[in-house]
Amino acid sequence: MNSAILEKEINTYFDYNATTPMSETVKLAIIDSLSLFANPSSQYQKSLPVRNLLVSARQAMASLLNCDEAELVFTSGGSEANNLAIKGVLGNIPPGTGHVVISSIEHPSVLEVIRYFESEKGLAISWIKPDSSGAISASDVQQSLRADTKMVILMAVNNETGTIQPFYEVAELAQQHNIHCHIDGVQAVGKLQLNCHELQAHSLSFAAHKFYGPKGIGGLYIRKGCSFSPLIHGGGQESGWRAGTENTLGLAGLAAAAREAKEKFLQWQQQLLYLRGQLIAGLQREIPGILINGTQKSDQVVANTINVSLPGIRAEALAALLDVHHQIAVSIGSACSNNKASRRSHVLQAMGLNNERIDSAVRISIGQFTNEHAINHLIKAISTEYQALLALSMDMEVTV
Numbered sequence: 001m002n003s004a005i006l007e008k009e010i011n012t013y014f015d016y017n018a019t020t021p022m023s024e025t026v027k028l029a030i031i032d033s034l035s036l037f038a039n040p041s042s043q044y045q046k047s048l049p050v051r052n053l054l055v056s057a058r059q060a061m062a063s064l065l066n067c068d069e070a071e072l073v074f075t076s077g078g079s080e081a082n083n084l085a086i087k088g089v090l091g092n093i094p095p096g097t098g099h100v101v102i103s104s105i106e107h108p109s110v111l112e113v114i115r116y117f118e119s120e121k122g123l124a125i126s127w128i129k130p131d132s133s134g135a136i137s138a139s140d141v142q143q144s145l146r147a148d149t150k151m152v153i154l155m156a157v158n159n160e161t162g163t164i165q166p167f168y169e170v171a172e173l174a175q176q177h178n179i180h181c182h183i184d185g186v187q188a189v190g191k192l193q194l195n196c197h198e199l200q201a202h203s204l205s206f207a208a209h210k211f212y213g214p215k216g217i218g219g220l221y222i223r224k225g226c227s228f229s230p231l232i233h234g235g236g237q238e239s240g241w242r243a244g245t246e247n248t249l250g251l252a253g254l255a256a257a258a259r260e261a262k263e264k265f266l267q268w269q270q271q272l273l274y275l276r277g278q279l280i281a282g283l284q285r286e287i288p289g290i291l292i293n294g295t296q297k298s299d300q301v302v303a304n305t306i307n308v309s310l311p312g313i314r315a316e317a318l319a320a321l322l323d324v325h326h327q328i329a330v331s332i333g334s335a336c337s338n339n340k341a342s343r344r345s346h347v348l349q350a351m352g353l354n355n356e357r358i359d360s361a362v363r364i365s366i367g368q369f370t371n372e373h374a375i376n377h378l379i380k381a382i383s384t385e386y387q388a389l390l391a392l393s394m395d396m397e398v399t400v
């Protein structure tokens with residue numbers, strides 16, 4: 001793709017929570033690693049630079065998460081990391097026993113694993129619902145704990161609303177009761193400054209493609225001293241936690257992305273806060289009835305995400321017109337569950353929003369490549385297509 005086309009593609013992209021474009025630094029790091037072909041587990045000298053690449057990826061990621069290098073296991077991404085954490089703990093308990101406390105707004109890579117244990121192994125579950133701001137409460141978690149609770153599971157940041165969950169508090173609670181706490185950190189890494197040394201969670205998942213790295217690589221932070229079973233058995237890579245020859249290209253990209261996310265965090269944060277403010281103000285000016293889904297408090301939501309309902313229209317119609325007429329990409333729910341036909345967002349439902357509001361909800365997520373020009377273009381396009389859809393629905397009311 002030539003650079004002008006790529007720039008246009010990126011300027012019309014507003015779905016960074018689904019995945020992020022790779023940065024130039026990340027692309028160069030991957031290109032550099034292409035010539036390193038030896039297997040990192042081999043003993044000869046040719047393997048040394050490949051082993052160094054793995055060491056450097058572990059260092060970069062450990063520095064970003066503020067944990068020890070030995071506490072990281074690399075996986076194929078966020079879904080595998082969530083599966084590893086949950087199956088690793090719950091796989092060891094006898095069928096028909098055990099209880100889990102989990103929020104009802106988790107990603108499918110968490111929800112479906114828990115539903116599997118519920119239906120196949122008789123696991124008992126307490127589902128914690130969020131309030132209308134999209135956040136769950138730590139005291140609800142506390143009240144749901146039981147003597148047989150084996151795990152507490154919570155996402156750090158919700159992928160649909162961007163709402164930051166009380167995950168430090170919940171992890172501390174679980175720790176006090178000696179219960180394994182797993183945090184899905186996939187939407188938080190790069191958007192919040194995480195500190196795994198302070199966070200009292202036992203595990204935390206991440207995926208490079210959410211912070212400008214490549215797809216198909218991610219991992220799990222596993223706190224020192226934590227014991228659970230691996231998902232993939234084999235050659236003993238990743239200290240026995242995850243077998244399989246390492247994804248060296250992916251790790252080269254992840255390392256570069258992690259370094260950049262650490263270095264540029266404040267710069268990106270400032271830019272995103274400004275652009276988010278512009279976007280909200282512009283949409284409120286053009287569409288006075290617009291409703292923001294989730295919290296409006298800027299310290300309780302990540303700076304890149306805005307979920308809005310546009311009264312009187314259907315979100316899929318708006319998204320299709322934005323795509324076809326303007327090549328603009330926005331999401332109408334979690335991209336990961338878009339292939340599940342037209343199910344209403346389980347997150348917005350759990351927040352207690354009515355069906356009309358859910359059906360008109362659009363998620364706009366921005367990132368380091370978004371600029372003011374792109375935001376203005378988006379506001380104009382949404383306003384134009386929104387008015388067109390409203391006019392159409394009024395016409396239909398008249399003719400029917």
Ligand SMILES: Cc1ncc(COP(=O)(O)O)c(C=O)c1O
Pocket residue numbers: 017018076077078079080082107109155157158159184186187207216218336
């Ligand atoms: C909160 C959350 N967890 C997990 C995942 C899954 O990550 P991956 O796509 O790397 O498997 C996603 C992907 O959107 C996510 O948003």
